[in-house]
Amino acid sequence: MKKSLLFSLQDRPTVLVSACLLGKKCRYDGKKTVNPSLLFYKDLINFIPFCPEQLGGLPTPRPASNIFGGDGMDVIMGKAKVINVEGKDVTENFKLGAYKSLELALRYNPILSIMRKKSPSCGIQTPYCEAKNGMGVTAALFKLYKIKMIECAPNDLLIYTGAFLMLLNPSQV
Numbered sequence: 001m002k003k004s005l006l007f008s009l010q011d012r013p014t015v016l017v018s019a020c021l022l023g024k025k026c027r028y029d030g031k032k033t034v035n036p037s038l039l040f041y042k043d044l045i046n047f048i049p050f051c052p053e054q055l056g057g058l059p060t061p062r063p064a065s066n067i068f069g070g071d072g073m074d075v076i077m078g079k080a081k082v083i084n085v086e087g088k089d090v091t092e093n094f095k096l097g098a099y100k101s102l103e104l105a106l107r108y109n110p111i112l113s114i115m116r117k118k119s120p121s122c123g124i125q126t127p128y129c130e131a132k133n134g135m136g137v138t139a140a141l142f143k144l145y146k147i148k149m150i151e152c153a154p155n156d157l158l159i160y161t162g163a164f165l166m167l168l169n170p171s172q173v
């Protein structure tokens with residue numbers, strides 16, 4: 001017999017997601033953004049929201065930040081710094097937030113982490129660095145630990161992601 005399309009609570013896949021994509025007001029400017037297509041999956045997925053910059057002790061709102069001397073991978077390796085637009089060095093906050101986010105990933109063992117596009121923390125690619133196609137700090141750490149990631153912006157449709165999740169859990173459909 002064909003099973004229900006809805007996952008039972010304990011069978012739902014766990015997915016980490018940048019909290020701002022779920023409408024949490026954790027962005028640097030304190031504004032709310034949301035990816036509406038994520039809400040479509042709320043009965044299928046256990047979402048674990050995370051915000052590395054808040055986990056790293058930075059307030060909201062906060063000045064925007066850029067990576068100097070490389071990208072997020074270079075920050076993790078101690079070769080680059082994160083400086084906010086007021087000139088304050090926030091490298092340690094970004095690293096702490098990345099490691100606390102990694103703790104969540106290791107604790108919950110998600111099948112996927114959905115990362116906010118372009119962010120100097122969460123972006124798999126970020127323009128806010130001095131490296132071509134450079135990564136955000138948390139995305140770089142996740143890459144080192146082989147956490148599976150995709151990135152999206154608030155307006156991106158995640159229909160294909162949903163299909164991907166179903167493929168990963170064929171016994172549920």
Ligand code: SF4
Nearest residue numbers: 018020051116119122
């Ligand atoms: Fe927080 Fe990442 Fe969203 Fe920035 S992109 S607000 S660090 S969750």
